[in-house]
Amino acid sequence: MNISFLVNITSKAWSLKILALLHTGTPGRQAPLLAACGASRSSFTASLNHLAELGLLERNPGHGHPLRPEFKLTLAGEIAASMAHRIIDIVPNDEAFDVIRRSWAVPVLAVTETPQRFSSIKTGLVGITDRALSQSLYLLEDHHWIKREIDVTERSPRPIYQAINTGKAINQAINLELSM
Known part of the structure; x- marks a missing residue:
């Protein structure tokens, strides 16, 4: 898959x-x-x-x-x-299930196993718009499923996203199948 x-x-x-x-x-x-x-x-x-x-x-x-x-x-x-x-x-409850029912939530979690920049997430998810990706990242960050950090090592600081907590567990469940 x-x-x-x-x-x-x-x-x-x-x-x-x-x-x-x-x-x-x-x-x-x-x-x-x-x-x-x-x-x-x-x-x-x-x-x-x-x-x-x-x-x-x-x-x-x-x-x-x-x-x-x-x-x-x-x-x-x-x-x-x-x-x-x-x-x-x-997924622990109905509120969390409502998050994964959203179109892009699960695919975003699938590509954020390692720290990723916005542009690399978008490249990994062909067809996603900037707005849809922004909303998904915001929603996942709000539920503490994605961590957002600012990478200051480059000339212009950029946010980096990575799955954590429940998001990391979902990522591992997905990547088990994607690797097959």
Whole structure:
């Protein structure tokens, strides 16, 4: 799994939660997944369809009603679900889960294992805008998941960002899969 695929997975708010639930044995039918997820029906459906489009889920043939199909993880989905389960287990509460539901939070944590400048984070996350990166860094710093320090060794001082605390644990859970 590469970083662009991680960005793709996390682009829908409930994708990680759905994958983690399927990994832990929640039935692949829409009703139990929706109830366990706590998402709105439209957000849940968008995330479920997104995961199917990415090839992480597939319809389980012969099971479920045509309007309420049953889904199962594909081989690639099992790998992603394992990672999602590790990430969800690290998150201590609902407030913290709201942070990782944001589109760029998890990918930003994935690339900040070592101290990184803003520009190198942006380079590592193709497609992220300056504003989205700034907001993600601010949010993660506010929750003490990213540490911001000023590097004064260069001619013009620049901020350096690195994952810490819960952010470091999430980074390690992600990088375990990215290295495979």
